[in-house]
Each structure stands twice: as structure tokens, then as C-alpha cells.
Amino acid sequence: MPLSVEQLAPIRHDGHVAVIAGPGSGKTRVLVAAIALALEEVKWPRSVACITYSKECVRELEQRLSNMGVVNEKGIFVGTVHSFSLTRIIKPFASCVPKFLPQVYRVATESELDSCKRRASQNCPAANIHQALKMRRSSFERSVDWRASDPVSARYIDTYESILRSEGLIDYDDMPLLAYKLLKIDWIRKAVRAWYPRIFVDEYQDLGVVLNSLVELLCLSGERNASRLFAVGDIDQAIYSFTGATPHLFKELALRQDVADFYLYQNYRSGEMIVRASLGALGKEREYLCGESVGEFRFCNIKGDTYAQSQFVVSKLLPDLMNRFPLEKIGILYREAWVGDRLSSELETNAIPYVRCDKKAIIPRSSSLGQFLISCTEWYSLDDESKPLLRDVVRLAYNVFGFDEKDELEESLFEFLTTTPSNSAFEWLLAFSSWSLKWRELDATNGDDWALLDKLLAISNPINGSIPLQSIIPQQEAIQLSTFHSSKGREFDAVILLGMDSGIFPGSFDTSDTKIEEARRLMYVGVTRARFELYCVFNHNNYSPWLPELKKRLNLQAPPA
Secondary structure, X not given: OOOOHHHHHHHHOOOOEEEEEOOOOOHHHHHHHHHHHHHHHOOOOOOEEEEEOOHHHHHHHHHHHHHOOOOOOOOOEEEEHHHHHHHHHHHHHHHHOOOOOOOOOEEOOHHHHHHHHHHHHHHOOOOOHHHHHHHHHOOOOOOHHHHHHOHHHHHHHHHHHHHHHHOOEEOOOHHHHHHHHHHOOHHHHHHHHHHOOEEEEOOHHHOHHHHHHHHHHHOOOOOOOOXXXXXXXXXXXXXXXXXXXXXXXXXXXXXXXXXXXXEEOEEOOOOHHHHHHHHHHHOOOOOOEEOOOOOEEEEEEEOOOHHHHHHHHHHHHHHHHHHHXXXXXXXXXXXXXXXXXXXXXXXXXXXXXXXEOOOOOOOOOOOHHHHHHHHHHHHHHHOOOOHHHHHHHHHHOOOOOOHHHHHHHHHHHHHHHHHOOOOOHHHHHHHHHHHOHHHHHHOOOOHHHHHHHHHHHXXXXXXXXXXXXXXXXXXXXXXXXXXXXXXXXXXXXXXXXXXXXXXXXXXXXXXXXXXXXXXXXXXXXXXXXXXXXXXXXXXXXXEOOOHHHHHHHHOOOOOOO
């Protein structure tokens, strides 16, 4: 489907852009089209950078770009803000600044971080570690006033960082902080701008003060030859305040005089009933439009807690849905992973295949290594070429290899796959661990992925008998179980919202107006994952106080107001 006039407008604008994109509005298509156009205008050795919130978003963007034939364009960067900070600013330029970092440094492991935090606490016993680390994440300018605002936390931060450096270590929070300090140096800032004259940002509302400070230095300082910014986001979908996200920064960006704001109102995903329900969840008026599809919304009033609700979902809702939709197009969402434990137990009892996409997942959807392993099992079963796997392997090293090493990498991968049998998962994973040492040593920002390899080795240990590689990889054709947070960026033909009860929406921890507003945005995100059908399952005697507003929007049978 060609881009609409509404979608083309920001792409054609010659200047800084902020695109406020509602759910299902095709914002990723707009972003990818804008990147493709920029690549026609920006010539090697210059290129473009696209920064996004998560590795899962990175994969989607790379896949979309690959479909347009531009993912392997020389110099293009697609990655997280931490990856951009490390690989495009710290690694190229830190050694040029005397005493900025130790001559040899690396990213600390989790155990090393725990050790450094304990040592810092011993020197600063009065410090609240959580409070100090939260303060550190936004401490770009460490002025006298900054130290005076919380001297105990400031002392802890200084001590912790000193211990890290003495061990030749940096941590994840260091990456954007160090990048910011480097960009404050005039010639480095100019060099990065020359390298990336176009900077694209996806999910701006989720990236907070860290990204905003880098963007201001690179794009919005008013200096000549600053990079041009193309930002996409939606403050109504800001659900990550616990990671430091600050959604009002995107709103402020869109209101700047030097930034043109564009709105994408058309929802191409969801039917009318679902769009109306979403506004009831959000509790605010929006001018979103929907297509010809009406959509279906149904309240499921159950006499019982999430145990009873899970039984109802499995015995009453799923049999019909599985007859009409592919299993992987059915999503069951819940706020907390413990609800998923109850649901998965019920699914197992009824022999219904499922995949967990929450923190209990065997292979997290955000894991680049996990996606590579899934691709490997597909390669063995389809006897396909190794070329589709190349992107996943390169991503493991976060672009530490040059573009010219692509052929060597592909050849090595092909040799590994064709000479390593997959009948024993444990033996295959051991062989992969050895083969991937080069990437593992250079992979600076991806420690969780390599921890996953150790976890899978433990799962596949042949002490209880050898199992094939395919048996530890979750089925792809299965019901999708996800928390509301993990569902962000996904869509399903049919969505079941489980546990829509008071005490969950809102939760007992939603104690302030700010947290309650975010809980409503989280509910809004869940509702807008549905394309055709949406089911809201709740306890008859303990339903969410927000459900009556959905009833009012939809004029459907629902709990009494």
C-alpha cells in the first residue's frame, strides 16, 4: 500500500521533524521511507543513524530496511542509544582525549558491577544505592549545585565510578554519560555530525533525558552544520518511566520553533470498536480515525480471580479463536508475569502450544542471540542459505566489524552450520560457543545475550539425555503470552486482556497521579495491539475502575458503573 498524503508530509519536509504517531498509524513505514530517502541524499563516507529504544525495535527496523535493500548500506547505523554512544562516539574518540578512560577498558559483567557497588557502599554506608544510581543516570552536568542537592548520593557516585575505572570498567549507564562529555568537545561534536548528518529517532518518548541531551548537542544547538533530526513518538504510549523515560521531552521537542510537528491520526490496524475502547482506556480525547473495519469488543465477566479467568480463557475463548486465527496471531496479555504462570499451567494441562514473551521466556524476544538461534533451527529444517542469518550475527557484535568483512563473516557462518550437526543441542551450543569467541570478546553491549548461551547450555545438559537443538527453541506457531509492556510494538488479530481487575489496573504500586496516568497508558497500549477482536476478562466482584469508561464509550454490556 502506498504512503498516504499524511505519511508523506514529514518525509518531504526539509528540516527538523517530530512525528506524533498514534497506534497503527504506519509510523515504522514512515520512518523507514524517510531513512531510505536520506540514504539517496547522503553519500559515503557520510551516512545516517537511527536510534531506537530496544534491540527488538532494532531488528524490526533492520528487517524493514532489508526489504527495501538498504540494510547493508555502508556506514548506516541502526541500534540503541547505548550502542550508538559506545560504538559511534566512545570507541572512536575516547582515546583522543587524555585521561578520559583507561587505555584498556571493557563493559563490566553483572557480578563485577555488584562487586563495585558493594565496595562503594562500604565507603559511603549512608547512601541509598537505588537513589544514587537514579541520580547518576541524569547527571550530565555535575555542578556545585548538583552536588549540594544530594551530597551523600554524589559522593557514592564519585566513589563507584572511581572503582569502576580503577578496574578498567564501564557500565551501561556510563555509555550515554561518557558520550555526552565527548560531544561537549567542539571538534568531536563536529566530527560526529559530519559522519551522521541525518539522525533518526524511533520511540522518542521512551528514551528520556539521556537521548534528549545527545540530540540537543548533535541537532538542536543552533550551530552551523548540525545534524538534521527526524523523531517519531507518541506520549500516549510512554510506559517506561521506571527506566528513566521522560515523555514530556518529546512534547517539548514537537513544540520547538525550529522543529516541524506532524500528526498521524489514521489507525490502519484496529477496527472502530477497538479504537473507541482504547480512548476509554486512555481516558482522554484524541482525533484518531479508523478504516472500514468495525472490529469486535467483548467484556468477559468472570466470578473469580486470575485462576478462574485463565480457565475461562482456555476452555471457552481459545477453542473458537484457534479455529479462526493462526495460533501466533492470538495474543494473551497480562500486567504481571505471575499471571502468565497461572495461564501457562492451564495451557499445558490442555496441551495448547504457547510461547511466553515476558521475563519468563526461555529466549527473550529482545535477545539478538536468541533470534540467531531460532534462525539456525529454521536453516537446518529448511536447508536454506546462510545469508538471512548474517544480519543476526553482525548484530551480536554491534557493528564492530567493518562492512568489507561481510563476505568473511558469511563464509565462516556457512562453514559452521554445514559442519556442525544439530542432533545434540548441548554439543551444538558448545561448538557455537567456541566458534563465536571472536564476537563474544568484542561484543561490548550485549552481556545478557551471552548469559542466555550459558542458560541454554544448562537446559540442554545431556545428564538427562541428549535432546536436539530444535527442542529448546520455542515453537513459533503458538499462542503468544505477553505482559502489556512486552507487547509494545506488536499486533495480533485477536487479543485477550487477562486480569483486568482492581489491584492490577491500577495496581497497588500506582500510588501517585503520575503512576496512575502511566498505568492508563499501559492499558491503552494493550488495547491497541488488537486488529479485529478484543476480549476484556475481569473479576465480576473486583473489576478495574476504568472499565465503566470503556462501557460508556462502547455502549456494551459491562460491569455496573
